[in-house]
Amino acid sequence: MSVIVAKDLCRTYGSRRGISDVNLTINAGEIFGFLGPNGAGKSTAIRVLMGLLRASSGTARIFGKDCWREGSTIRRDIGYVAGDVRLYSWLTTRRGLRMISKIHGRDLLPNGLRLAERFRLEPDLVIRKMSRGNRQKVALVLALAHAPQLVILDEPTSGLDPLMQDTLMMCLRELAREGRTVMFSSHTLSEVETLCDRIAIVRDGQIVEDSQLLALKAQAPRQIVVTLQEQQRASDIQWPSGVDVKYEPSSSPEQDALMTALIVPPALRHRICVLELLGTSTPFMQWAAGQHFADVVIGSPALEVLFRRYYQE
Secondary structure: OEEEEEEEEEEEEOOEEEEEEEEEEEEOOOEEEEEOOOOOOHHHHHHHHOOOOOOOEEEEEEOOEEOOOOHHHHHHHEEEEOOOOOOOOOOOHHHHHHHHHHHHOOOOHHHHHHHHHHOOOOOOOOHHHOOHHHHHHHHHHHHHOOOOOEEEEEOOOOOOOHHHHHHHHHHHHHHHHOOOEEEEEEOOHHHHHHHOOEEEEEEOOEEEEEEEHHHHHHHOOEEEEEEOOOOOOHHHOOOOOOEEEEEOOOOOHHHHHHHHHOOOOHHHHHHEEEEEEOOOOHHHHHHHHOOOOOEEEEOOOOHHHHHHHHHHO
16 A cells, blocks of 8 residues: 655745755555765755645645645644744643644543653653753653554754664554654765665656665675785786675775775785675685685675765766
8 A cells, every 4th residue: 555655746945945856655554764974855846745745836735645635634644743843932842742632632641651662751840941962852752652554754853862862763563563654854874875775866856766675785886805914916817706705905095095994904805805895795705615715704785875876977
């Protein structure tokens, strides 16, 4: 079942473009990453989906309903945290939970207080006495307390320490296991990589990539560090196809900087080769097994490299 469907969605601000020709489908139970740098158009797209901005053209539907005309109905089943959280200075977590309980017509206090405990919040502390991170946690608790069918979070980890980021990730995974849907906007690749099933990359208001995480990893290069035996010479090695040599002993001074970045002791640099591999590592591992190298270290797919390429083209 498709929870979010956007077709040819555009939103302009006079002569300035916000988003252009956005096509997007998010299915029930997915954790969907919306990835791009600040100013790429992520927040504009989210506000149109939330019915807070009207699309200049195109269509956007959530739960089969039009996001603009039926926005008030749709928002009852959404947990939303904006990118610029603003809360009343007199609000406490407990007061906020009582307020949204009235909106939803059911008592959300027990579940909300359980979430507040997980996020280590004092339920009766007023917003004006809270740190930025704690204010962010209050917004998250209020968004998740009613166990919404769809959660839309715009840069939700802003101000959260690493432990609270982990807590949020666990909460979102629990919701997904229950069949609920998560749209997670971020400019931080590591967050999206550890959480999401599928990722859309946004550049200049357009989606330039929309793929499963595993498919993206298949496109991303891996870094391989090979340590040669004392008697081996890099010039004698015929590297297999698909391997790009980034550093070999006796390379240029520019490449020596790579060795410094890798924190390789100078005494070992004459035995180190740094390679980049596209595709699966299995053929390389089979080839390397017969070369009798001193050591081979194969890194994870470097999505960061792939991500940067979208913005350097």
